[in-house]
Amino acid sequence: MSPHFAATLRAYISDLDVIRVGDPDAPPLQTPDETILLYLNDAGRILITKNRASMPEHLRRHFAQGGKHWGILTIREGARLRDIIESLSIVEGASEAEDWINTIMWIPF
Template identity: 35%
Template sequence: MPLKYLLDENVDLSYKVGLSKIESDLIVWAVGEPHCPPRGTLDPEILLWCEEYNFILVTNNRKSMPVHLIDHINEGRHIPGIFLLNVKLTIGQNVDELIFLAEVSFEGEYQDQIIHLPHSYVLGVE
């Protein structure tokens, strides 16, 4: 599995538990954990961290994250991607979607993109 996920600090940690329980090989870290950005880190700094360590950011930040991504790209930087959780899906459905994407995606597929879940439904896979 080429994808690694960093959960931002506003994502419920039950996502990490669910992802790790279903797919133990998947690397899922969360802001505030050792070796991750500390809680309270500003979004632009989190994007820098994700770029450096090749993690896709999993977030529910729909308002400011697109602006931060544009600024990041305009600075000549890149990010492996940002996955936006869907508030209309259950935690379990979002977890299933994140696992699906980790299993079928190739490295670099989501570079500099914001992907709104559920992405598999967009692809016609249910």
């Protein structure tokens, strides 16, 4: 995700703890998907991604190796930022982190 996207999420959903790949407390830019999945597993973080190409295969292998994830929210192609923010605001306000374990959902809803 772009720095603008992360900053916009932080501005509109202040209770959402947003980091992006490349931030100081996150994996560096260009980190392979497999490593990102391991990081998310260990850090207890939900992934918001536009990656519809390689992530599904990496996720299949991650599960085959006994991994889990804390939720994956995949952004629909062509989605408007306003609609993404609305969906994430609903997710943040109406659920707990544990509700998303091993769940994959398209956003906006």
